[in-house]
Amino acid sequence: MRLAHLADVHLGHALMNLKAREEAVMKTFKRLMARVRECSVDAVLIAGDLFDHARPKTEALDLAVRELSRLREDGVEILAVSGNHEVRRRAGAISPLRVLERAGLLRHLYYSPGERTHEHRLEADGTTACVHGLQYLPKRDFIRESPRIRRTFRPDPEADVNLALMHLALPDTIPTESEVIEETYLPEGYDYYALGHVHTPRLERTLHDRPACYPGSPEPITFTEASEDRRGFYLLEAHPDGEVEHEFIEIEWSRGLTTVRVSGDGWRERLEREVRRARRRTRYGGPVVKVVAVDVGASPDEIERIAERAGAERCLIDVREREEGDAPEGEDRPEDLTEDRILERALRRARRARLRDSDVDDDLVLQLMRRMLRAVREGERLDPGDLIREFKRELLEEDEGEKDGKDDVEGPEEDEEDPTEEGPERERPSEPEGDRRDRRPGPRPARPGGQSSLDQFL
Numbered sequence: 001m002r003l004a005h006l007a008d009v010h011l012g013h014a015l016m017n018l019k020a021r022e023e024a025v026m027k028t029f030k031r032l033m034a035r036v037r038e039c040s041v042d043a044v045l046i047a048g049d050l051f052d053h054a055r056p057k058t059e060a061l062d063l064a065v066r067e068l069s070r071l072r073e074d075g076v077e078i079l080a081v082s083g084n085h086e087v088r089r090r091a092g093a094i095s096p097l098r099v100l101e102r103a104g105l106l107r108h109l110y111y112s113p114g115e116r117t118h119e120h121r122l123e124a125d126g127t128t129a130c131v132h133g134l135q136y137l138p139k140r141d142f143i144r145e146s147p148r149i150r151r152t153f154r155p156d157p158e159a160d161v162n163l164a165l166m167h168l169a170l171p172d173t174i175p176t177e178s179e180v181i182e183e184t185y186l187p188e189g190y191d192y193y194a195l196g197h198v199h200t201p202r203l204e205r206t207l208h209d210r211p212a213c214y215p216g217s218p219e220p221i222t223f224t225e226a227s228e229d230r231r232g233f234y235l236l237e238a239h240p241d242g243e244v245e246h247e248f249i250e251i252e253w254s255r256g257l258t259t260v261r262v263s264g265d266g267w268r269e270r271l272e273r274e275v276r277r278a279r280r281r282t283r284y285g286g287p288v289v290k291v292v293a294v295d296v297g298a299s300p301d302e303i304e305r306i307a308e309r310a311g312a313e314r315c316l317i318d319v320r321e322r323e324e325g326d327a328p329e330g331e332d333r334p335e336d337l338t339e340d341r342i343l344e345r346a347l348r349r350a351r352r353a354r355l356r357d358s359d360v361d362d363d364l365v366l367q368l369m370r371r372m373l374r375a376v377r378e379g380e381r382l383d384p385g386d387l388i389r390e391f392k393r394e395l396l397e398e399d400e401g402e403k404d405g406k407d408d409v410e411g412p413e414e415d416e417e418d419p420t421e422e423g424p425e426r427e428r429p430s431e432p433e434g435d436r437r438d439r440r441p442g443p444r445p446a447r448p449g450g451q452s453s454l455d456q457f458l
């Protein structure tokens with residue numbers, strides 16, 4: 001039996017609100033699906049985050065319906081679990097996967113205590129495979145439910161092959177340890193763990209001594225993720241003796257995201273050269289270029305003009321006085337206002353303050369945060385609340401994206417309460433990126449009385 005295992009497509013995602021980026025994500029998905037069809041698979045496993053949002057854009061839904069229909073017409077079975085971007089955010093809301101299931105396009109697998117909604121059996125080529133699907137759960141809920149999950153997720157002894165389809169981060173896959181689910185909480189006995197959540201392509205681990213693989217995002221959705229060129233999905237060959245072979249199938253992606261670093265003498269020429277090279281490399285959706293300019297003595301506007309003249313479709317300019325981790329010692333700063341503390345609070349606050357949902361890129365958030373940090377370094381004694389309000393204003397001005405109907409959404413409260421913070425808040429799941437180093441999650445004190453109902457994540 002042949003299966004394709006894919007994950008983290010994020011249909012509808014538009015980096016920096018760029019139509020070109022939204023289209024690149026869609027186009028790469030089309031290419032991926034074309035390649036899946038060529039592989040003549042019996043079934044497709046989607047390990048979460050097919051959509052970027054629990055209420056996907058119509059264009060994203062339309063594409064998913066078209067592509068999945070084509071597979072269904074070929075008799076291919078499609079099984080999917082919800083990722084953190086698809087889980088319900090309020091009572092009565094439904095996962096977009098459930099809509100596709102009602103349309104007969106896929107089988108939506110999820111864990112619901114006491115029910116058998118998590119399992120589905122496949123048969124092809126004289127092989128029986130049982131697939132068990134577990135949607136994304138916040139770590140707190142996962143650990144609380146773990147004993148029941150481990151009892152519920154038992155391999156089917158009558159199936160030749162047992163596959164687990166899950167959306168979660170294993171240890172050593174992302175830098176944010178606070179999100180990681182350790183092996184001891186996870187179900188045992190499966191022949192292959194088809195995972196989603198970590199966007200790094202072709203990330204292979206073992207779980208209970210069996211292969212546990214992340215295909216990663218077919219099209220990178222941030223600059224950081226774009227550093228890896230080999231993207232695609234896994235082709236699985238399940239044998240009657242329980243062996244599951246996995247092979248990573250590469251597809252072409254847009255190559256529309258590039259980071260260029262310049263510093264020192266001759267930076268203008270180097271910038272032009274690198275942007276022209278990025279332009280040649282780009283197949284579609286760009287080139288969108290992030291310029292990290294260290295100590296060049298030029299304004300962001302000037303840097304942007306040079307990059308755009310050389311062919312960048314859009315730029316994100318990050319001007320630094322020195323490389324990160326290079327800060328000179330002995331600078332005056334208020335002792336209760338360390339840089340780490342400000343960065344932690346600002347990024348956390350941004351995640352909760354609807355900014356993430358307006359598709360503002362983290363790189364832009366960090367750029368603004370660095371600018372504020374400079375003000376602090378220069379000795380201005382600013383209240384973090386003021387800093388954050390200023391930064392939020394700037395971001396919201398910068399982002400003219402659609403916001404209709406988003407105000408009434410209430411997310412499960414994930415973060416600790418901070419009495420100095422007010423205003424509408426909602427949680428946006430953080431995006432794990434295997435190679436991201438500039439995030440330092442702060443300690444997470446227990447939140448008094450907070451319980452998010454598991455029901456929200458079905």
Ligand SMILES: [Mn+2]
Pocket residue numbers: 008049083197198199
């Ligand atoms: Mn994802």
